[in-house]
Amino acid sequence: MVALHRSLGMTAMGAWSRKDFEESPRDLLSRDSMLKPRVYRVLGPSGPSIVKDVAGLGFFGRFLARWLLAREARALGKLDGVEGVPQVLHRLDRDALAMSLLPGRPLCKESFLRQPRRIPDRLLLLADAIHERGVFHMDLRQRQNILLDDQGGVGLVDFGAAFSPGPLGRWVFSRPLSWVDRQGVTKFLARWVPSELTPEEARGVLRAQRLRRLWIFTPHIPDGEEEGAREKLKG
Ligand SMILES: Nc1ncnc2c1ncn2[C@@H]1O[C@H](COP(=O)(O)OP(=O)(O)O)[C@@H](O)[C@H]1O
Ligand SMILES: [Mg+2]
Structure with missing residues (x-):
């Protein structure tokens, strides 16, 4: 069931662009930082999701944050199917990663x-x-x-x-x-x-x-x- 939801989410997310993300209702969840990705709860095509985005950071901050985001995507990729950790849904572009929203x-x-x-x-x-x-x-x-x-x-x-x-x-x-x-x-x-x-x-x-x-x-x-x-x- 979890896998089915995830694959439906991925299909719907597949066509989701940065423009769609920026135009969707969203709340900022992270503390403001010049070095770390911003974390948003956002209403995506498959329902509420999380997007981590580094696009708004300055040049050097973005460089570090992109690296952190890529590390996070790699780690989450290894955790595919583990209940209780976010599942990667979609890479919007090299600056943003969409993942499942966990309850709690x-x-x-x-x-x-x-x-x-x-x-x-x-x-x-x-x-x-x-x-x-x-x-x-x-x-x-x-x-x-x-x-x-x-x-x-x-x-x-x-x-x-x-x-x-x-x-x-x-x-x-x-x-x-x-x-x-x-x-x-x-x-x-x-x-x-x-x-x-x-x-x-x-x-x-x-x-x-x-x-x-x-x-x-x-x-x-x-x-x-x-x-x-x-x-x-x-x-
Ligand atoms: N996949 C997720 N599901 C639900 N809430 C999340 C998820 N990812 C992040 N959050 C919420 O957003 C907050 C900030 O995200 P986090 O990844 O910890 O970034 P940072 O610590 O760099 O600000 C978390 O403390 C948590 O409350
Ligand atoms: Mg944190």
Whole structure:
């Protein structure tokens, strides 16, 4: 059924041009950035969809953003048919990529607490499913990249930073890269419901916090994860 919808969407999208996209009703979902693609929810020929577009960026920004978009398209191409991640619908031109719209809203504490162990378990299963296809998300620490629907269903978006190495890279890096994605999920457990962490997860959170302090390029703003993990290990 999913495949049928997707192929119908692709057929309808096939004739969709940049002009059609620019004339369609759309909302900007992304934060304004001179370096990253703009993300729109747009009413496409097969219904509401997402379009990532770099056309409005300046010369240098567009160069980088095009590269990010191409990486994202490649990663999503490897995830064809995986439920819970966007499916590529159509390349409007080299600056814009249309993909399926996932249900749900970005992860927040209230929705997470409704099913505090089932939601991370579903996320970890979904992370395993993408890793099996050789794709590592690498930005799950951003809660805007994790969607939750009202039934507790989960989705992952924003594969712009994803890493999808070839067979040798996969063989060498698969374990540490999977670990990074898993930490992105267990961090939320440590922050919001540490009692639900397993001891192994709590130790992983502490290790991740130690490593994070060594990363000096972006600010580290801890939010109780370390205390939560310590508390779990004490109890
Ligand atoms: N395929 C999608 N389905 C539903 N919502 C999406 C989808 N892709 C992106 N979004 C929403 O748009 C927001 C911004 O998109 P994202 O790809 O994360 O770009 P960025 O982080 O660079 O602004 C996401 O946080 C999410 O809420
Ligand atoms: Mg994002």
